[in-house]
Amino acid sequence: MTSTTSFWTTAPRLLYAAVLLCLCAGAYAQQPARRPELPPAEYDRPYTGHLIEDTYERVDAIRYHCLQPESKLIACAFPAKIVCHIILPSRDLAWRRGYRLPDIRRHEIAHCNGWKHK
Secondary structure: OHHHHHHHHHHHHHHHHHHHHHHHHHHHHOOOOOOOOOOOHHHOOOOOOEEEEEEEOOHHHHHHHOOOOOOOOOOEEEEOOOEEEEEEEOHHHHHHOOOOHHHHHHHHHHHHOOOOOO
């Protein structure tokens, strides 16, 4: 009888923990809702030159390497004739800021292809 009593006192706690874990995981999985400005179709293509990508875990490091320490940006691109250098956040940092890394990368590669903001 002791093992049955133990089961019925432990089971509700385990069920509660499992439900809580599912709810938290679902909320985190759905977080990114923001999108960077999407480029026009003529710039939204793979970059054909030499692409250098650097990824950073911290926003201050990104802004330092983008040469804009006081800005609000989380990525940047330095295009040249045959090479383009892009600075990106880590996947986790992008996620915490509400973005998907592929969207940010797509935006920056469009700059490599010659796109400029309005």
